[in-house]
Amino acid sequence: MNPVIFQALAEPSRFHIVELLRDKPRPVGELADTLHIRQPQVSKHLKVLADAGIVEVHPQANQRIYELSPKKFQEIDAWLEKYRTLWTQRFDALEKVLEAEKRKLKK
Amino acid sequence: MPDNKKLTITRVYDAPRDMVFNAWMDPELVAQWWGPNGFTMPICEIEPKVGGKIYMVMEDSAGLIKKGSRYPMTGEFTEIDTPAKIVYTSAAIMNDKPMFDNIVTVTFEEEDGKTKMTVHIVVDNVQPGAEMALAGMEMGWNQQLDKLRDFLSK
Numbered sequence: 228m229n230p231v232i233f234q235a236l237a238e239p240s241r242f243h244i245v246e247l248l249r250d251k252p253r254p255v256g257e258l259a260d261t262l263h264i265r266q267p268q269v270s271k272h273l274k275v276l277a278d279a280g281i282v283e284v285h286p287q288a289n290q291r292i293y294e295l296s297p298k299k300f301q302e303i304d305a306w307l308e309k310y311r312t313l314w315t316q317r318f319d320a321l322e323k324v325l326e327a328e329k330r331k332l333k334k
Numbered sequence: 335m336p337d338n339k340k341l342t343i344t345r346v347y348d349a350p351r352d353m354v355f356n357a358w359m360d361p362e363l364v365a366q367w368w369g370p371n372g373f374t375m376p377i378c379e380i381e382p383k384v385g386g387k388i389y390m391v392m393e394d395s396a397g398l399i400k401k402g403s404r405y406p407m408t409g410e411f412t413e414i415d416t417p418a419k420i421v422y423t424s425a426a427i428m429n430d431k432p433m434f435d436n437i438v439t440v441t442f443e444e445e446d447g448k449t450k451m452t453v454h455i456v457v458d459n460v461q462p463g464a465e466m467a468l469a470g471m472e473m474g475w476n477q478q479l480d481k482l483r484d485f486l487s488k
Contacts, residue, residue, distance in 0.1 A: 310457065311341050313370060318345050318451075320367035324357055325349040 235279035240264060241272045245295065248282060252294035339457040347449050351442050354449040355417035358440060364390070372396030376404075386411045388422060409436075418442055434460040 236242050243262055247253060255273065259266040273293055276282040283296045347354050357363045359382045365375040369392045377391040388409035394401060409424030420440045425432040439454040 306460070307339065307341070307457070311343070314341065314343055314453065314455065316370055317367060318343065318453075321354075321357060322345075322347060324363055324367045325347055325353060328353055328357070328363070329349060 235275050235281055238272070238275075240268070241276055244269070244272055244276065245281065248293060248295045252285075252292045254290045254292050258293070339460070341455040341457070342452065343455075344450065344452045346445070347451060348447075349449055350447070351444045351449045352417050354451055355420075355442050358420055368392070370398075372398045373405075377406075382411070382414065384411055384414055386414075388424065431461065432459065434458065 236245060240262060244258055247258060247261060253261075255266055255269050258264075258273075259269045262269070264272075273282060273284075277284065280296055280298070282293050284291050284293050286292070357367070359380060361378040361380045364380065365378040368378075368390065369375050372395065373392045374395045375390060376393050377389065379387070379389040381387050388407070388411070390407045390409075392405045392407070394403045394405070406427045407424055408427065409422050411420070411422045413419060413421035418441060420438075422438055424436045424438065426434055426436075435458040437456040437458075441452045443450045443452075
């Protein structure tokens with residue numbers, strides 16, 4: 228995953244914004260109210276997240292609604308797939324250890 | 335959008351249940367299979383009881399990420415039901431900071447003299463940088479695939 232994404236997510240408020248958007252898309256005002264941060268601050272954070280490609284904005288009536296960008300979250304899901312690979316590799320190695328233990332028993 | 339931070343992996347081993355269970359609880363055995371290829375485990379401490387501590391340190395001896403770098407993992411058993419079930423929590427640590435938390439549930443079932451092992455992992459609190467901790471391990475896996483490809487093409 229791109230380091231820019233990590234820098235974008237490393238700031239706690241931005242991390243919280245992403246967690247909230249994971250639930251559902253929201254306008255800036257709602258994010259500010261939920262996080263108890265002033266709206267201009269939230270907008271600054273949203274700009275960083277938008278530049279990193281993590282969020283997208285869509286106008287709806289007279290509001291701008293922010294939502295998570297699906298592509299970036301596919302990348303984060305890719306992390307989980309790599310983590311799964313780590314485990315399956317472990318279980319391949321476990322098989323070899325069990326084979327060795329069985330051979331010991333036969334002696 | 336899937337918020338899928340859960341993994342379930344099932345394997346069947348042609349070995350008795352006691353043996354498979356023991357491979358998770360005996361530190362000398364765990365040290366042999368836990369780490370990815372190219373990593374060694376200079377420290378592996380397991381207290382096999384409820385509330386017992388787990389402390390493991392993997393070392394990047396092959397230099398996949400940075401030669402000699404160490405990756406500690408701490409954990410604690412919350413449930414042990416010999417030889418049927420193990421539940422533990424753990425945290426992977428990098429630069430003294432937790433990179434992510436796990437709750438791992440392992441069950442062992444006997445089936446026709448073989449053992450069906452089911453592992454359910456819940457991942458939480460993934461921090462930026464967790465990717466780095468995995469990158470080298472993925473390189474280890476890719477190296478193995480390259481070796482296999484070379485071997486098969488001979």
